[in-house]
Amino acid sequence: MEKLRLGVSSCLLGNEVRYDGGHKFDAWIVKTLGNFVDYIALCPEHECGLPIPREAMNLSGKKDDYRMLTVKTGIDHSARMLAWSEKAIAKLRSKQLCGYILKSKSPSCGMERVKIYPPHGGAPGKTGVGLFARTLQQAFPLLPIEEEGRLHDAAIRENFIERVFVMHRWHKLLSAPVGAAEIIRFHSIHKYLIMAHSPQHYRQMGKLVAEVKKHAIPDFLDTYLQALMTATRLHASPSKQQNVLLHLLGYFKPDLDSFEKQELIQLIAQYKAGLIPLIVPITLINHYVRKYNKEYLADQVYLQPHPVELKLRNHA
Numbered sequence: 001m002e003k004l005r006l007g008v009s010s011c012l013l014g015n016e017v018r019y020d021g022g023h024k025f026d027a028w029i030v031k032t033l034g035n036f037v038d039y040i041a042l043c044p045e046h047e048c049g050l051p052i053p054r055e056a057m058n059l060s061g062k063k064d065d066y067r068m069l070t071v072k073t074g075i076d077h078s079a080r081m082l083a084w085s086e087k088a089i090a091k092l093r094s095k096q097l098c099g100y101i102l103k104s105k106s107p108s109c110g111m112e113r114v115k116i117y118p119p120h121g122g123a124p125g126k127t128g129v130g131l132f133a134r135t136l137q138q139a140f141p142l143l144p145i146e147e148e149g150r151l152h153d154a155a156i157r158e159n160f161i162e163r164v165f166v167m168h169r170w171h172k173l174l175s176a177p178v179g180a181a182e183i184i185r186f187h188s189i190h191k192y193l194i195m196a197h198s199p200q201h202y203r204q205m206g207k208l209v210a211e212v213k214k215h216a217i218p219d220f221l222d223t224y225l226q227a228l229m230t231a232t233r234l235h236a237s238p239s240k241q242q243n244v245l246l247h248l249l250g251y252f253k254p255d256l257d258s259f260e261k262q263e264l265i266q267l268i269a270q271y272k273a274g275l276i277p278l279i280v281p282i283t284l285i286n287h288y289v290r291k292y293n294k295e296y297l298a299d300q301v302y303l304q305p306h307p308v309e310l311k312l313r314n315h316a
């Protein structure tokens, strides 16, 4: 399988770039996800010109107005960091990134809840965003971005990886000439994935794509991607998944006998009740897709949104 490209905070790969000369090796990012990904590793603090080791830094100021200072000597490295971030992001624009994994809690890389220390003492508030992370989010508002800590949550991890692979297919779509037919085909294979995240977006995007020929393609692509990434960001809850699974069951009404239908309905109910993982009904549906040669369903991304080796649908 062709590898996709993710940005990552360098210390998460085990590179010894932290202020104390250490790293924050993350086994899942390196050994599991790494089998499917080419990482672009950046350490903003080192690459903006600071040495290893270096004095630790933190965010200092108010909720909406803070700077990045060295902890003991109070040197302000904000301007240096922001200038480097702008240049780094300009280079990333041509890399066809599918997502970015940031190191949590860092005054440079932290995506949310980074501590901001009041300048004259007192308890820090956890409302900051690292300076590089903030620039990255502003530059790529639709890019899937997560922190390594949040990725330990199975639902967040699955959502992030799904969006990463959506972005990967989007880049592939744009790598060849795109017209209305290619957009309709792209939307068609993503229909049930979108429904699993947001039935409302599913309906709205269906109407949008039905009118694709009335629009200029570049404008349409922007509008469509915005809707797609907004929809897939929403949590695909068990009840939304159940809704999709029952829709898929409908394709097999002429093929399955009543025992087979009841068996699948029971598995879907057990999944919804949290007794078995999503992969169980999905595996049976994939079996029926092959057995009854359902070409439309065979193309549905929902049934195989990411490599099974990632085991993202194996949790109840």
Ligand code: SF4
Residues within 6 Å of the ligand: 009, 010, 011, 012, 017, 018, 019, 042, 043, 044, 045, 046, 103, 106, 108, 109
């Ligand atoms: S958190 Fe970011 S800035 Fe800090 S060591 Fe890791 S990559 Fe470098």
